[in-house]
Amino acid sequence: xxxxxxxxxxxxxxxxxxxxxxAIGPALGExxxxxxxxxxxxxQPDAAPTISRTLFVSLAMIESTAIYCFVVAMILxxxxxxxxxxxAAAQAxxx
Amino acid sequence: xxxxxxxxxxxxxxxxxxxxxxFYTWIVMALLTIVSMLITRNLRxxxxxxxxxxxxxxxxxxxQSQINExxxxxxxxxxxxxxxxxxxxxxxNLLLVIPGFEPPTSSLxxxxxxxxxxxIAVPLFGITSRGIGGYLKTYLQPSFIMLPFNIISEFSRGxxxxxxxxxxxxxxxxxxxxxxxxxxxxxxxxxxxxxLLTGMIQAYIFAILATVYISSATAPSPQPQKDTP
Numbered sequence: 001x002x003x004x005x006x007x008x009x010x011x012x013x014x015x016x017x018x019x020x021x022x023a024i025g026p027a028l029g030e031x032x033x034x035x036x037x038x039x040x041x042x043x044q045p046d047a048a049p050t051i052s053r054t055l056f057v058s059l060a061m062i063e064s065t066a067i068y069c070f071v072v073a074m075i076l077x078x079x080x081x082x083x084x085x086x087x088a089a090a091q092a093x094x095x
Numbered sequence: 096x097x098x099x100x101x102x103x104x105x106x107x108x109x110x111x112x113x114x115x116x117x118f119y120t121w122i123v124m125a126l127l128t129i130v131s132m133l134i135t136r137n138l139r140x141x142x143x144x145x146x147x148x149x150x151x152x153x154x155x156x157x158x159q160s161q162i163n164e165x166x167x168x169x170x171x172x173x174x175x176x177x178x179x180x181x182x183x184x185x186x187x188n189l190l191l192v193i194p195g196f197e198p199p200t201s202s203l204x205x206x207x208x209x210x211x212x213x214x215i216a217v218p219l220f221g222i223t224s225r226g227i228g229g230y231l232k233t234y235l236q237p238s239f240i241m242l243p244f245n246i247i248s249e250f251s252r253g254x255x256x257x258x259x260x261x262x263x264x265x266x267x268x269x270x271x272x273x274x275x276x277x278x279x280x281x282x283x284x285x286x287x288x289x290x291l292l293t294g295m296i297q298a299y300i301f302a303i304l305a306t307v308y309i310s311s312a313t314a315p316s317p318q319p320q321k322d323t324p
Contacts, residue, residue, distance in 0.1 A: 056296055057296070057299070057300055057303065060263075060293075060296045060297060060300050061259075061300065063263075064255070064258075064259040064262065064263070067258075067259065067262035067263055067266060068258060068259075068262060070262060070266050071258060071261070071262040071265070071266075074265070074266075074269060
């Protein structure tokens with residue numbers, strides 16, 4: 001394999017791995033948060049607006065950890081600095 | 096694939112390239128400013144409020160009540176600052192439904208700028224409320240050992256603010272673009288609706304987090320006011 005192929009393969013593999021592992025934790029956390037909020041609403045229906053507003057905010061905060069992983073995967077796939085540098089080097093030597 | 100609208104050059108002004116981020120930021124700013132100026136042009140006691148003025152009052156009072164729930168007895172400047180942040184981010188996320196409009200918040204430059212403004216606003220509000228010595232003392236708050244951690248948390252706060260907003264909006268755009276090539280006509284519309292919801296929630300979170308950071312830096316008011324107008 002050439003240098004470019006190695007960089008491409010590792011980038012794609014790592015991007016998939018990043019999204020996969022980055023989705024596990026937030027999924028578990030969001031499930032816990034939602035189930036706790038549901039039981040809280042079932043116990044106290046009067047507090048439903050406050051609980052659901054707090055739930056939305058905390059869900060978005062939990063989800064942002066998954067979004068960080070997504071951003072890293074997108075950078076690896078579409079804006080990889082090593083890939084760009086290696087491509088420039090290959091073009092310089094190749095003509 | 097374009098990860099940010101920074102690379103799209105719209106036009107040049109005297110040889111200065113204007114990219115899509117700046118262009119659409121200007122559009123959002125102009126829209127907010129001109130609409131508010133047009134509505135509040137006849138702001139006199141003898142003019143009865145029309146429906147536009149009532150709409151603005153509902154928005155401003157909604158923001159104020161949300162801020163009062165988080166930070167009791169806060170100054171009016173906090174309303175101006177956090178309300179501006181919320182209105183700008185919400186408007187640029189909502190204009191996503193217009194075809195061809197790229198939200199300025201889907202560029203890391205815009206969100207970093209907003210996060211830096213929050214990082215600057217926190218010490219400003221803290222110093223005006225506690226004085227310089229009192230504000231610097233909050234860095235040593237639990238004990239002297241926590242000083243480096245407090246400084247680190249200040250910066251990681253800014254980074255997470257910037258990346259959270261950018262990642263959420265950018266991921267909506269990227270997913271819509273991917274779905275457009277896989278299953279056009281229906282699924283991108285559903286994802287855009289989801290993007291609207293995410294955009295509103297992210298705008299709310301950005302403003303609320305800025306409020307929380309600022310109110311944790313300012314001194315607690317001596318007695319909590321129950322019903323501020």
